[in-house]
Amino acid sequence: xxxxxxxSKFLSLKEALSISREENRENHRNFINPELVTMMGxxxxxxxxxxxxxxxxxxxxxxEYLDFLGGxxxxxxxxxHPEISSxxxxxxxxxxxLQAALNPLAGALARDLAIVTPGxxxxxxxxxxxxxxxxxxxxxxxxATGRTKIxxxxxxxxxxxxxxxxxxxxxxxxxxxxxxxxxxxxxxxGDADALAGELSVGDKAAFIVxxxxxxxxxxxxxxxxxxxxxxLCDKYDTLLILDEIQTxxxxxxxxxxxxxxxxxxxxxxxxxxxxxxxxxLGAYIxxxxxxxxxxxxxxxxxxxTSTFGGNCRAAAAGITALExxxxxxxxxxxEEKGAYLKGKxxxxxxxxxxxxxxxxxxxxxxxxxxxxxxxxxxxxxGxxxxxxSQEYLGSLIAGELMNKHHIITAYTLNNPxxxxxxxxxxxxxxxMDRMIEALTQxxxxxxxxxxxxxxxxxxxxxxxxxxx
Numbered sequence: 153x154x155x156x157x158x159x160s161k162f163l164s165l166k167e168a169l170s171i172s173r174e175e176n177r178e179n180h181r182n183f184i185n186p187e188l189v190t191m192m193g194x195x196x197x198x199x200x201x202x203x204x205x206x207x208x209x210x211x212x213x214x215x216e217y218l219d220f221l222g223g224x225x226x227x228x229x230x231x232x233h234p235e236i237s238s239x240x241x242x243x244x245x246x247x248x249x250l251q252a253a254l255n256p257l258a259g260a261l262a263r264d265l266a267i268v269t270p271g272x273x274x275x276x277x278x279x280x281x282x283x284x285x286x287x288x289x290x291x292x293x294x295x296a297t298g299r300t301k302i303x304x305x306x307x308x309x310x311x312x313x314x315x316x317x318x319x320x321x322x323x324x325x326x327x328x329x330x331x332x333x334x335x336x337x338x339x340x341x342g343d344a345d346a347l348a349g350e351l352s353v354g355d356k357a358a359f360i361v362x363x364x365x366x367x368x369x370x371x372x373x374x375x376x377x378x379x380x381x382x383x384l385c386d387k388y389d390t391l392l393i394l395d396e397i398q399t400x401x402x403x404x405x406x407x408x409x410x411x412x413x414x415x416x417x418x419x420x421x422x423x424x425x426x427x428x429x430x431x432x433l434g435a436y437i438x439x440x441x442x443x444x445x446x447x448x449x450x451x452x453x454x455x456x457t458s459t460f461g462g463n464c465r466a467a468a469a470g471i472t473a474l475e476x477x478x479x480x481x482x483x484x485x486x487e488e489k490g491a492y493l494k495g496k497x498x499x500x501x502x503x504x505x506x507x508x509x510x511x512x513x514x515x516x517x518x519x520x521x522x523x524x525x526x527x528x529x530x531x532x533x534g535x536x537x538x539x540x541s542q543e544y545l546g547s548l549i550a551g552e553l554m555n556k557h558h559i560i561t562a563y564t565l566n567n568p569x570x571x572x573x574x575x576x577x578x579x580x581x582x583x584m585d586r587m588i589e590a591l592t593q594x595x596x597x598x599x600x601x602x603x604x605x606x607x608x609x610x611x612x613x614x615x616x617x618x619x620x
Contacts, residue, residue, distance in 0.1 A: 173200040173212060195551035204231035207576045207583055209560070217558040218583055222574040225366070225398040225516070228425035229476060230576035236428035239472040240465055248464045258462035261470045265437055268407060268474060271416030275443035278435050278462035282397035282423035283311025285434040286360070288456055289419045290315050292438060293358035293391045295446035295455070301335040303350045303359045307566050308341065309367030310360065310395055319360050322566045341365055342373035344380040351388035358391040358419070363409035366398040369567030370511055370518025378415040391418040391442060397434070398516070401425040402477055402577055405487030405514035412513070418442050428473035431466040486577045489584065490514035493573065496588045504595040517573040518564065521545055546571045549594065557590035
């Protein structure tokens with residue numbers, strides 16, 4: 153095909169910005185992931201959103217939705233923060249990628265990060281995502297210790313690239329890609345005795361753990377758990393890697409969740425809100441001792457690199473995001489607003505047994521839902537009803553909130569019975585009240601999985617008919 157013919161078939165940026173909802177579906181169906189299009193379309197999660205600012209997004213019809221999903225914790229400062237946009241304008245003529253030089257913005261960002269992170273964390277490596285940060289941290293641990301084995305937790309989520317997936321604790325995501333990295337063991341989350349048993353052998357390079365399990369269902373460990381973890385890692389010369397990708401940057405009411413227990417890791421993984429919700433930016437930061445054991449020689453200086461890592465625009469966004477977070481004391485705001493929201497959710501739990509548990513810290517909250525027992529229906533369906541409720545209840549509730557109340561949420565990947573509430577930390581009290589009222593209306597109508605299926609049936613059938 154001639155170049156001119158190829159160009160004639162292109163969609164320009166201007167055309168892409170004005171694409172219709174159905175054209176968008178078709179592009180994704182034909183060129184990205186057809187099964188995902190089908191899945192999202194069933195509960196009408198394939199809307200076309202065209203504008204966003206702070207906690208609100210608008211669809212092509214001009215209808216406003218409140219974002220209580222917040223990019224899985226990537227939008228602590230909200231959508232399209234004007235200061236982040238201005239920062240990118242300031243560097244629009246700077247060389248964005250130039251490996252034959254030291255990027256001054258990357259250096260400044262690393263300096264700022266060392267100031268705000270706890271303890272003696274000092275040396276940073278910049279990448280583009282949380283999975284990349286985890287990959288780098290695992291490599292660092294092996295290089296620094298000379299050991300190969302890693303301990304992780306059941307129910308954990310650290311990413312879906314090979315190394316990160318190897319330490320992610322759900323078989324659904326791991327099994328299709330076996331064999332993964334060898335030497336990975338999993339223990340129950342929050343169980344310090346189980347960790348002691350693993351580390352006592354003396355052959356583990358690192359223990360990687362989330363201060364709060366996000367995709368595991370917003371699971372908060374027992375008080376004192378992280379302190380015990382730190383002590384055990386010190387005792388058995390094992391590095392402690394804290395995955396603060398979702399919990400970091402004020403989300404839980406502290407700048408970093410480990411600060412609730414005054415714990416300092418050897419390595420910390422960061423991403424999501426690090427780029428201000430605009431630029432992809434991830435990092436791991438390590439102590440000087442650990443870093444130099446791994447890379448403290450000229451011949452080791454380029455063992456781990458990234459083409460786009462620490463590029464000028466990403467670094468500018470990171471510098472500005474950190475400044476905003478510190479200046480506006482966004483962690484304190486998250487603690488205060490989270491206490492208010494959790495109090496309202498606890499009130500709902502006391503009224504509606506459909507809510508099994510409310511848990512979390514700051515503005516990282518999870519609602520776990522329960523179903524009334526349907527013994528006869530489960531017998532008739534061969535257990536299919538129970539299985540379906542375990543996999544789809546959260547998505548049905550999220551669908552109700554989205555389609556009937558314009559509240560965006562989603563279930564947690566490793567526990568689909570839990571919907572997460574992780575709005576931007578700039579959320580207002582009236583906006584939280586609006587979400588509570590919407591959830592109240594959903595709960596009044598539905599007492600279990602069967603009710604949710606019936607309530608969602610019209611949306612699902614309507615979605616199927618539209619696509620025929």
